[in-house]
Structures are given as C-alpha cells and as structure tokens.
Amino acid sequence: MNGVITRQQRDYFRLKLESPLCSRMTIVMIKGKSLEIGSAEVLIEDIGGGGLRFLSDLKLPVNDQLVLQFETEVFSQQLKTYGHVVRSSVWSDQIYEYAVKFTMDESAHAEINRLVNSLAIRFRQRGRLPSGRFLEGERLDYFANMKNTEQQPV
Template sequence: MDRLVTMHQREYFRLKLAPPLCADMTIVMIKGKTMEVGSTSVLIEDISGGGLRFLTHLKLPVHDQLVLQFETNVFSQSLKMYGHIVRSAQWDVGINEYAVKLTMEEAMHREINRVVNRLAIRLRQKGALPAGSFLQGDRREFLAAVRLREEQL
C-alpha cells in the first residue's frame, strides 16, 4: 500500500535508467550569484519531469541555493536541465548519490516528461537503448576514471 501512496504523490512518472545516462554537471549559481566553473561527468540513475537522481565522486551540499545544470543526450536530442539537491546519501565508498528537484520553466518540465515517457515506451517495446549518452560499462570504473582525470588537471 505504501508504494501506491508514493506513486500518487509524484507529479511526474519516474524512470529508472539501466544503464544510467552520462551527463555533464556544472554548478551554475550559488546563493543567487552566477558561477563560471568547469563541469564533471555524472551518472543519472533515474529521471522524471520533476527531478533526477545521480551518482558522482564529488561531495556536494544539500542546499536550495546551489543550482546545478545537467547536460545529456537522449534520442539524439540535447537535454539541459537545472535543479538543486534535496537529498544525499553515500552510494559506495567514494561515490555519492544525490536527488535533485528540477527548477525550470513549466515548458521544460513538460519536455523532459515527454522524453522520459518516450524512453520508457521504447525500452518496454524494443528492449534496446535509443541513441543517447548511456553508460557502456561499470558505474564504479566510470566514476573512478572521472575522478582520476580531474585530479590530473
């Protein structure tokens, strides 16, 4: 019964991604101040029109004044999403999991929702991944390689 209640509380359908979607994440604003910093590669584990959950080697604060940008590609279409972290947890040693609430104009929420629904249908019908930035390999190895590459910069 609890699962049913949770499903009804969500405004958008949430799709678990297996394999996850690779994305570039950038901090774009802190406390209303625009930032110009580099990006890092993260793995989007699930996504909906209202939020996403991702894995990274970085430690980030749970704060609604920290605005993140995620850029990825699905169905050969570039997606750019903005949001702030609402929850964090340790996923594995040196890997953190974050839940993000997307904070964009309603039209963009609807567009993300359309892509998520289309992707869910495609995965259910064909079982094959569409063109996009999906991970080919192991999550831990991917994030370890991202960390190593960034440490060498």
C-alpha cells in the same frame, strides 16, 4: 528491459534507468549569483518531470541556493536541465547519490515528461538503449576512469 517507470510519492512519473545516463554537471548559481566554473561527469540513475537522481564522486551540500545544470544527449538531442539537491546519501566508498528537484518552468517540465515517456516506450518496444550517452559498463569503473583521465599529463 532497460528502464522502469515508477510513481512513488511524486507529482511526476520517474523512469529508473538500468543503464545510467552520463551527464555533465555544472554549478551555475549560488545564492542568486551566477558562476563560471568547471563541470564534472555524473551518472543519472533516474529521471522524471520533477527531478532526477544521480551519482557523483563529488560531495555536494543539500541546499536550494545551489543551482546545478545537467547536460547530456538522448535521442541524438541535447538535453539541459536545472535543479537543486534535496537529498544526499553515500552510495559506496567516495561515491554519493543525490536527489535533485528541477527548478524550471512548466514547459521544461512538460518536455522532460515527453522525454521520459518516449524513453519508456522505446525500452518496452525494443528492449535496448536508444541513442544517447548511456553507460554500458560498471558505475564504479566509470568514476575510476574519470579520475585516471583527469590525472593524465597534458
């Protein structure tokens, strides 16, 4: 099975992804001021109606004034979520793990819950990944490849 639903001390169920979901993360707001800066590739490890957990090679602060946007694709549909970092830890050498609490309205939370439930059902029924940007290789290789791609001359 590629995903497991867990309910820890959270308000929403969370789906742990054995194959992480590749996502584009952008800092869209700091202290209420909108930003237009670049984005970075990250790996979503689990997701639920209240938030997500992701890996990145960027060092980010735990700060509710820093709003992040995550964009990815699941079931051939674009998914866009917003939230702020509530916890961070070192996952491995120069890779960090972050917990994000969503800062979205209830209808967006409900949409994420529907997505999580659909993913869980798909994993149980077919035992394989649905269409989307799921990583099929190793996490560390993913970040190494991102760095190599960034360093290629134009």
